[in-house]
Amino acid sequence: MKRMGMMIGLDPAQAAEYRRLHADVWPDVLAQLSRSNVRNYTIFWNEAEATLFGYWEYHGADFDADMKKMADDPTTQKWWAICGPMQRPLESRAEGEHWADMQEVFHMD
Numbered sequence: 001m002k003r004m005g006m007m008i009g010l011d012p013a014q015a016a017e018y019r020r021l022h023a024d025v026w027p028d029v030l031a032q033l034s035r036s037n038v039r040n041y042t043i044f045w046n047e048a049e050a051t052l053f054g055y056w057e058y059h060g061a062d063f064d065a066d067m068k069k070m071a072d073d074p075t076t077q078k079w080w081a082i083c084g085p086m087q088r089p090l091e092s093r094a095e096g097e098h099w100a101d102m103q104e105v106f107h108m109d
Contacts, residue, residue: 001039002058003107006099009088012050018086019045028075036066052087054099 010018022043033041037060044053060066070076084098093100 002063003104004056004058005102005104006054007090007102008052008054008099009090010045010050010052011086011088012047014086015045015047015050018083021083026075026079028073029079032070032073032076036060036070038066038070050088051090 037058039057039059041056042054044055045051046053058066087098089098090100
């Protein structure tokens, strides 16, 4: 299992709608996350900085293939088309990233 953290900005004017959508995520989106070996997915909102912090655990053997399956899923694409414009990718993110990946520096069970 690999723990993964990531950050992105969020348009403050869209925060209420983003939170509403995530209070009732579409079942097919959740099913695709599970099929892509994603578990324990959590998103936190920091209002003062207008940023989101996401955390998930990847339980698969081929991350790139699983992420491609998720990206190719039509329902996930529709979800991203709604949520994506609300997000504000960080300028400091690496090339090709939407959410900026973070490096784990500490963990305690």
